[in-house]
Amino acid sequence: MPAIDPTSGTSALAQPAAPLSSTNTSPAFDREKVTILFVLGGPGSGKGTQCANLVRDYGFIHLSAGDLLREEQNNKESKYGQLIADYIKDGKIVPMEITVKLLEGAIRSKLNSDGTGKFLVDGFPRKMDQAIFFEETVCPSKSTIFLQCSEEVMRERLLNRGKTSGRSDDNEESIVKRFQTFVNTSMPVVDHFEEEGRVIKVSAEDSVNEVYENLAKALAEKGISPSK
């Protein structure tokens, strides 16, 4: 793997940002002004789908780590395009500096003029190092929504999505690898947040509307209500 220097080059990753070292840094954004909800769940659990509902009703801004990585992958000026493409096809977690810098830049560009903002950070953090680095250098999260779904249901949804998504990883071979990464690398993050009492867990097996109803109830219990 090449050395990562997300502050060089001409891509979106070249935006000025906080130092990369996680020592002696304070988060770039104030948690009193910036609300971050992480949204986790296996591939195909419905994160993007439910985020769209939350954007509509709660006034959140949706940032998908996967979408930002795919955008960077397609940016001809980025020197990480091929690296990102390889990691995504293999269902592996892209080196965290890249993803965290993309998220930080996206948050910065979407803040209100008074520095406030409410963000759903979808598909992130997928690995413990991402979680720690983001909370130390960007902003501590308020909670993590976790969509719980069986592999059987997720596989069916992903294969179905693959008929039209054009994604390099919505195929049998990549799906198997993505499930392995989810179990081995991403679930420990959910378990860690759960030990801290910071997880809002919702079953994601039922219809989109039923899942959303349960999600809305679970959010209400944490004092998070629709904005209109």
Ligand code: ADP
């Ligand atoms: P993720 O972002 O977690 O990978 P998506 O939101 O993209 O998942 O959903 C994966 C696929 O499953 C999409 O084609 C979506 O339309 C479909 N889908 C999402 N939620 C449900 C649900 N509750 N029931 C049936 N299909 C769903």
Ligand code: C5P
């Ligand atoms: O969330 P999504 O399914 O769109 O993610 C697609 C891929 O992007 C993941 O399988 C992984 O390769 C990469 N990714 C990552 N780190 C994240 C989110 C996504 O490496 N936090």
Ligand code: MG
């Ligand atoms: Mg998604």
